[in-house]
Amino acid sequence: RVQLHAAAALALAETGDPKALPTLTQALFIGPIYNQVRTGITRVGKAAIPAMALLYQEKDPAIQELAKAKKFAEKAPGTVIFKGALLLGDLRAKEAVPLLVDGLTAESRVSYFDEKTKAPGPPTHMAILQALQSIGDPAAAEAVWAYAHDPKVDPMVKNRAIDVYSWLAANSSHMADLLANIKDDKGDEQLRFASILVYGRLARTAADAKPIDDLVKSYAAKMAAAEEKVKTAKKPEDKETAEVEKQIASQWRDTLVETRNRIAIAIECKVDAICYGKAVTASDVAIGKPGMPRAERALLELYKMGEKGRPALDLVLKVADTSERIVREGVNLVLPRIAPMPCKQCVDRLQRVLESQSTQTTLDVLNSETRIVYHYFLAGS
Numbered sequence: 001r002v003q004l005h006a007a008a009a010l011a012l013a014e015t016g017d018p019k020a021l022p023t024l025t026q027a028l029f030i031g032p033i034y035n036q037v038r039t040g041i042t043r044v045g046k047a048a049i050p051a052m053a054l055l056y057q058e059k060d061p062a063i064q065e066l067a068k069a070k071k072f073a074e075k076a077p078g079t080v081i082f083k084g085a086l087l088l089g090d091l092r093a094k095e096a097v098p099l100l101v102d103g104l105t106a107e108s109r110v111s112y113f114d115e116k117t118k119a120p121g122p123p124t125h126m127a128i129l130q131a132l133q134s135i136g137d138p139a140a141a142e143a144v145w146a147y148a149h150d151p152k153v154d155p156m157v158k159n160r161a162i163d164v165y166s167w168l169a170a171n172s173s174h175m176a177d178l179l180a181n182i183k184d185d186k187g188d189e190q191l192r193f194a195s196i197l198v199y200g201r202l203a204r205t206a207a208d209a210k211p212i213d214d215l216v217k218s219y220a221a222k223m224a225a226a227e228e229k230v231k232t233a234k235k236p237e238d239k240e241t242a243e244v245e246k247q248i249a250s251q252w253r254d255t256l257v258e259t260r261n262r263i264a265i266a267i268e269c270k271v272d273a274i275c276y277g278k279a280v281t282a283s284d285v286a287i288g289k290p291g292m293p294r295a296e297r298a299l300l301e302l303y304k305m306g307e308k309g310r311p312a313l314d315l316v317l318k319v320a321d322t323s324e325r326i327v328r329e330g331v332n333l334v335l336p337r338i339a340p341m342p343c344k345q346c347v348d349r350l351q352r353v354l355e356s357q358s359t360q361t362t363l364d365v366l367n368s369e370t371r372i373v374y375h376y377f378l379a380g381s
Helices: 004-014 018-027 030-058 061-069 079-090 094-105 124-135 137-147 155-168 176-181 189-202 205-233 238-270 273-280 291-318 324-336 344-356 361-377
Strands: none
Touching: 004 018, 004 137, 018 030, 018 061, 018 291, 030 079, 030 094, 030 238, 030 361, 061 079, 079 094, 079 124, 079 155, 079 205, 094 124, 094 137, 124 155, 137 155, 155 291, 176 205, 189 238, 189 291, 189 324, 205 238, 238 273, 238 291, 273 291, 273 324, 291 344, 324 361, 344 361
């Protein structure tokens, strides 16, 4: 019964014993218990990195035999690389960054095909990008930028790469490129949205903010012009066209205003970790409120500060139980970057969060990621 497999994986996770690695590695490919196994491997800590590097490189003999027996080449051609990459990210394996970067130059494979619909799952490059984001080595930034601008890359993966770049880049030399994407209202819409987001995560000065301010005014004017057309339209189709114009202008203006709020907190806090921590715990951190993009940028800045962000540790731990996905994901990325090792207060706080939310099934995905970070700190304690 799958419940027994899951219970065994969780029990092994509690031991943190490297002797469990061969069994846990094989169990990664028993689909229903993947998350339990993933947390078990993370609990082993640094001792698991060599094994996960072998897995990622498709050099684990036992797993290669399993792949052949289970016909992974047909049913799940990229699953071994995909799961190996994710685990290296979970383990914050900085030594694996060159391997992961090289993986972006290899052919991206589908991780699996749905047994019923045959629909493809996420490609291996998505897992590599997630791992690079979790590890946070700025040395990978330019490789990710170059990958994002390869015309052969799938648009969805391209946008994810630009997103990851914004987390890795210490100081961007590509602001002009991002701004060109933002101003190109005839170009790819998703690329434009991604560029607005990333520009807001990297801009630091009033001079950087001015082009965004100008665009906000421009779209506000377009909204007003469209509203006037709605009022004066004599035909239903003309009114409908004007309403669509107003909606589009409103969408772009709101997106630009959000990114302006990201820039504002960077101008305000500069390199003050406590200032960023207060932005994360502000009362208006909620979807649709100015505090959300400010908190997102604040978490990104703390992530990049590393140990220098440690003064904000208590403030970040304070919101470790939030149900706001953007903030919770940011907290999970930030904590391993700013906390000391060992970190008893991290272990105690995350344990309380997991215990208090154990019955809240709507938070299962967020809690699964929090458990991985909890095990990261347990392994280092």
